[in-house]
Amino acid sequence: MSAPVAADKAQLVEKANALVDSENWQELASLSLDYLDQDPDSAEAYFLAAVAAFQQDSIREAVDFAEIAFSKDSAVRETIELLSSLYVFAGELSQALFHGKIAMTVQSNETYSRWVPKDLATFGQALGKVRENPLMNKAVLATRDEDRNQAVHWLRQHIAFNPESRKAHKALAHTLTGAGLFHEAVNSLRAAAHALPGDASILSQLSDNLAYAGYRDQSRALGELTRSIVPDDAAVQFDTICSRLTDSMDPLDSISQEIQGWGERFGCKPEPWAVDPVAGPRSQLTVGYLVGGAGARGHADALADTLAAHDTDKYRLIGFGWGKLTQEQNLKFQKCFNTWHDVRNLDPITFGTMVAAEAVDILVDASGYGSPEQLAAFGTRMAPVQVSWFGAPAGSGMGAMDIMLTDSVLDPSDSDPALHERLFKQENGLPPINLPSPELPMREAGSGEEPVTLVANAPMEFLSPYQVSIWARVLFALPEASLVLQDYAYGHQAVISRLIGMFGDYGLAHRIDLAAPHQTEALYHMGDICLAPLIVGNPADAAQALWQGLPVVTLNGPDRRQREVASLLNQLGLGDMVADSIESYVEIVADWARDVDRRTQFRQSIRDRMSGASLFDPKQRARSMESTYAALWSEAETGA
Structure with a gap:
């Protein structure tokens, strides 16, 4: 192909001037790439492509284009200054300084200067504002602003320049996982595994995400490999064990x-010379709460509301969490504690020393499996009474953890021989839950003539063959009904193929639909009945479905992992929605589906029922916890 004539280049300059003036960067990118198809040696077109990429926050791509422009024509000052500034933005200071020095020896070009972005800092200005890992910092700021898309974008930009950045790879996968994009998280971690071969922390996180994406066999095999690589890494060993919790066929006793x-x-281990703290009369009990990273989790507001409602005359509260109390994820705890300690990355011995220094009477683990480093400290006696509140359904594994808080639905038996802890039953053994927002729309009543729509908020990790087989029975019992699933990256080709295959085995793939991702409100607004996943049910999610007017049907599973939604329903007086067998599960769903009047009456009354329930009231939750603490302290005083 022959090179363009001079008139073509003049036309490029004219069009580029107009697009730069109008700040139409997408069109500028198209113009430059189209021109490069005709003239792959055009330094001007590469420069324009670099400018367009920079304006669209694609720093890696901008650097690549600017480097080619420099290689095509190294005598243009604007190209070299653009390249040096871009390197500053990427944190590549040695490259930035190298090109910055060259730029001072080269003449300016009037045509190029017309295209330099007005908001582009000169090399000197950029260098004066330089920060370490600037792209990573942008990702952190985006995360604080809860802008996941921007966080993902900047993390990928950082990785493009720093492919061996373990921190960035793990943060990217964590952000994708938080958005429910499990398959994308798996792919990003596979890329990380290639960049950092044999890195146990990457492999461990990949194992977790394979489980989230529904690849249980692969997850377990990789987990076992990872454990063998770092047999002395407590966190990796712990994470691999915990990844088994979402497998409904994996017995809880074994875990x-x-x-x-x-x-x-x-x-x-208890030191032979250490003196255990002793319980005695107190006018005010000191209760320590290990909240770890709970500030970033879904139950954080409800937890904070409960803690803030404690009687401060009778209880002095000490918080042990991750990061400073002034950090955004912890701001909700500012009204909860008399004292706050940042224990992130603290070893168990230092954490235990900190607890002892505060003279904690009752130490409560409200972080569960989220803080394995601090959980290990419960192997010894840090406080007279040590309590596991929630988040550890298979137990803490710690010999000095005295109590697991539960209720009669989660644990019908009075004891569990698989645990070190003694079961202490409250009225409510669930994690704290607040009432959903009153602004959530209520499901409108239908005429009764439309086919029933069943809905389920179930990521791929919950769609085991066992789960699908039960929902298949429901669909067979209701031939006109459809099942709508929340879209957890099911649109990804590999995932959609598996989804079609799982329901296609029963000839039901055509009756499965997907709701828009990350819009649980919309999912429940389109449904008539909510089917709670059988494994690791989410009581807060079930509460939202109820609040939006949907009956929630669940199966009372074989262990506490699978009974949380059942506990919620029983506390609300809705035990008739809890099935004790697969047959009764199908029958309950079918009964609700066929009785439109019953569903209408339910919608009309459910919000009043929930508004009057104690489990949604932070003050009543706090009083319940205080009654528990009083009873436990009385036992400790008497040595019972």
Whole structure:
């Protein structure tokens, strides 16, 4: 192909001037790339492509184009200054300084200067504002602003310049996972595994995400490999065990035994010379709460509201969490604690020393499996009474953890031989839950003539063959009904193929639909009945479905992992929605589906029922916890 004539270049300049003036960067990118198809040696077109990429925050792409422009014509000052500034933005200071020095020896070009972005800092200005890891910092700021798309964008930009950045790879996967994009998280971690071969922390996170994406066999195999690579890494060993919790076919007793083995190996051991703290009369009890990273989790507001409602005359509260109390994720805890300690990355011994210094009477783990480093400290006696509140369904594995708080639905038996802890039953053994927003729309009543729409908020990790087989029975019982699933990257080709295959085995793929991702409100607004996943049910999610007017049907599973939604429903007096067998589960769903009047009456009354329930009232939750603490302290005083 022959090179363009001079008139073509003049036309490029004219069009580029207009697009730069109008700040139409997408069109500028198209113009430059189209021109390069005709003239792949055009330094001007590469420069314009670099400018367009920079204006669209694609720093890696901008650098690549600017480098080619420099290679095509190294005598243009604007190209070299653009390249040096871009390197500053990327944190590549040695390259920035190298090109900055060259730029001072080269003449300016009037045509190019017309295209330099007005908001582009000169090399000197950019250098004066330089920060370490600037792209990573942009990702952090985006995360604080809860802008996941921007966080993902800047993390990918950082990785493009720093492919061996473990921190960035893990943060990217964590952000994608938080958005429910499990398959994308798996792919990003696979890329990280190639960049950092044999890195146990990357492999461990990949194992977790494979489980989230529904690849259980691969997850377990990779988890076992990772454990063998770093047999002395407590966190990796712990994460691999916990990844088994979402497998409904994996017995909880077996997982508890593994966690106990982990506790015996990695938990703190009582020192023979140490003196255990002793319970005695107190006018004010000091209660320590290990909240860890709970500030970033879904139950954080409800937890903070409960803690803030404690009687401060009777209880002095000490918080142990991740980061400073002034950090955004912890601001909600500012009204909760008399004292706050940042324990992130603290070893168990230092954490235990900190607890002892505060003279904590009752130490409560409200972080569960989210803080394995601090959980290991419960292997020894830091406080007279040590309590596991929630988040550890297979037990803590720690010999000095005295109590697991539960209720009669989560644990019908009075004891669990698989646990070190003694079961202490409250009226409500669930994590704190607040009432959903009153602004959430209520499902409108239908005429009764439309086919029933069943809905389920179930990511791929919950769609085991066992789960699908039960929902298949429901659909067979209701031949006109459809099942709508929340879209957790099911639109990804590999995932959609698996989804079609799983329901296609029953000839039901055509009756499965997807709701828009990250819009649970819309999912429940289109449904008539909510089917709670059978494994690791989410009571807060079930509460939202109820609040939006949907009956929620669940199966009372074989262990506490699978009974949380059942506990919620029983506390609300809705035990008739809880099935004790697969047959009764299908029958309950079918009964609700066929009785439109019953569904209408339910919608009309459910919000009043929930508004009057104690489990949604922070003050009543706090009073319940205080009654528990009083009872436990009385036992400790008497040695019972």
